[in-house]
Amino acid sequence: MTFEAEPAPRLTQGLLATGTLFVLAACLGYHLGGTPPPTLHPLRPGGPELRVEIAPGPAREVALSINGNFTLSALRSLPSPGESRPAHFHDRGTILVRAELRNLRVLRPGGPADGEAFPDRLRIRGATLRYPGRREPIWGAVEVERTGPETLEAVVVVDLETYLQGVLLPEMGARFPLEALKAQAVAARSYALARRLDTRRAERDRVLRRSDLDQVYRPEEPVPEAIRIAVDATRGEVLGTLASPIPAYYHSTCGGATRDAAPHFDPTSPIRGAPCPYCRASRYFRWERRYPLDGLIRALAPAARIAPPITAFQIEPDTSGRAVTVRVTHAGGVARIGGDAFRSLINRHLATSREEQLLSTRLDALELDPSQPLVQVRGRGWGHGVGMCQMGAAGMAREGHDYRRILAHYYAGLPVNRLWGDLP
Numbered sequence: 127m128t129f130e131a132e133p134a135p136r137l138t139q140g141l142l143a144t145g146t147l148f149v150l151a152a153c154l155g156y157h158l159g160g161t162p163p164p165t166l167h168p169l170r171p172g173g174p175e176l177r178v179e180i181a182p183g184p185a186r187e188v189a190l191s192i193n194g195n196f197t198l199s200a201l202r203s204l205p206s207p208g209e210s211r212p213a214h215f216h217d218r219g220t221i222l223v224r225a226e227l228r229n230l231r232v233l234r235p236g237g238p239a240d241g242e243a244f245p246d247r248l249r250i251r252g253a254t255l256r257y258p259g260r261r262e263p264i265w266g267a268v269e270v271e272r273t274g275p276e277t278l279e280a281v282v283v284v285d286l287e288t289y290l291q292g293v294l295l296p297e298m299g300a301r302f303p304l305e306a307l308k309a310q311a312v313a314a315r316s317y318a319l320a321r322r323l324d325t326r327r328a329e330r331d332r333v334l335r336r337s338d339l340d341q342v343y344r345p346e347e348p349v350p351e352a353i354r355i356a357v358d359a360t361r362g363e364v365l366g367t368l369a370s371p372i373p374a375y376y377h378s379t380c381g382g383a384t385r386d387a388a389p390h391f392d393p394t395s396p397i398r399g400a401p402c403p404y405c406r407a408s409r410y411f412r413w414e415r416r417y418p419l420d421g422l423i424r425a426l427a428p429a430a431r432i433a434p435p436i437t438a439f440q441i442e443p444d445t446s447g448r449a450v451t452v453r454v455t456h457a458g459g460v461a462r463i464g465g466d467a468f469r470s471l472i473n474r475h476l477a478t479s480r481e482e483q484l485l486s487t488r489l490d491a492l493e494l495d496p497s498q499p500l501v502q503v504r505g506r507g508w509g510h511g512v513g514m515c516q517m518g519a520a521g522m523a524r525e526g527h528d529y530r531r532i533l534a535h536y537y538a539g540l541p542v543n544r545l546w547g548d549l550p
């Protein structure tokens with residue numbers, strides 16, 4: 127769920143392989159480099175707290191950068207949850223928290239050389255906490271939990287309204303019309319609320335990933351004015367209820383029609399498809415791709431054995447025009463491949479860049495050119511096609527529709543409720 131103009135941040139597997147979440151050299155280089163950026167918090171906290179990953183997967187240690195006051199406190203789990211009295215520090219540099227055999231160890235710039243031992247869960251707070259090597263601020267507290275003999279999980283605990291201010295920029299961008307940004311704020315708020323309840327563990331919510339596996343989260347200071355206004359103007363507004371929020375899926379460009387979520391994308395979702403005449407201005411409204419047939423046969427091998435030559439392709443679409451099945455007629459018979467599998471296999475094995483990828487399963491035609499031999503694909507849209515079409519939301523806003531009308535179009539029949547209140 128990433129808007130086309132803004133690539134999602136990706137932390138490489140290589141960093142994780144070292145057992146350290148971040149490259150300390152980069153962090154130290156930043157601090158030696160001089161004045162840190164100003165810390166501004168034009169944020170108005172509100173709503174439930176979310177737990178957001180710092181980096182994907184378990185690790186042995188986590189590094190944070192600090193330049194000023196911060197506190198450390200131990201957290202007790204069930205049956206008597208609580209927080210110890212925070213210890214106050216003032217430091218500049220890197221805080222390192224490491225999982226050991228029996229406890230967590232904290233190494234901080236002003237502390238003892240061999241660090242200090244903490245129980246299995248601790249909380250770090252500080253207005254100047256940052257992701258090392260980046261200017262990105264950490265809004266909220268960092269919680270670290272030892273999950274095994276030498277593994278830990280580190281998350282940011284942040285309230286939902288603050289979190290949204292770090293989602294709208296990478297997911298939509300500050301240059302979208304205000305009413306589209308407001309619709310995006312309601313959709314992203316609903317989606318985060320729903321996802322946090324998935325596979326809930328004991329007393330805590332699921333950790334949200336900060337990539338497009340959930341929603342891209344990239345806090346920046348200062349928060350662009352349009353984004354702050356869009357979040358504040360829709361404060362507390364959610365599709366569904368607190369107990370049953372709707373995972374309000376969205377995508378870049380539908381190409382003319384969105385699709386029903388059920389049965390293929392999310393069997394339990396009430397989101398229905400809708401015609402969308404509003405996203406024609408998107409550069410992804412129509413696109414073409416060409417693939418060599420031998421490469422295509424290799425890419426599709428995990429799903430089907432195809433014996434050359436291929437003599438025909440046939441698309442079996444749903445009511446929105448997306449391919450439910452692609453039929454490939456070849457020397458050995460007919461192979462039937464699901465539309466989503468067809469797209470993901472090509473994107474994984476045959477297309478290395480966005481310019482080469484199948485951007486959606488809304489395929490208009492697959493045409494053979496036996497003289498090359500290759501297949502030419504004509505398609506429309508970018509993304510899964512469920513829920514709000516972001517470029518369509520922009521088109522509706524430019525035609526004068528407000529965010530409530532935009533939401534009613536893409537999430538028809540689903541009520542917007544205001545679950546928490548006025549600005550503080």
Ligand SMILES: [Zn+2]
Nearest residue numbers: 402405515518
């Ligand atoms: Zn659209």
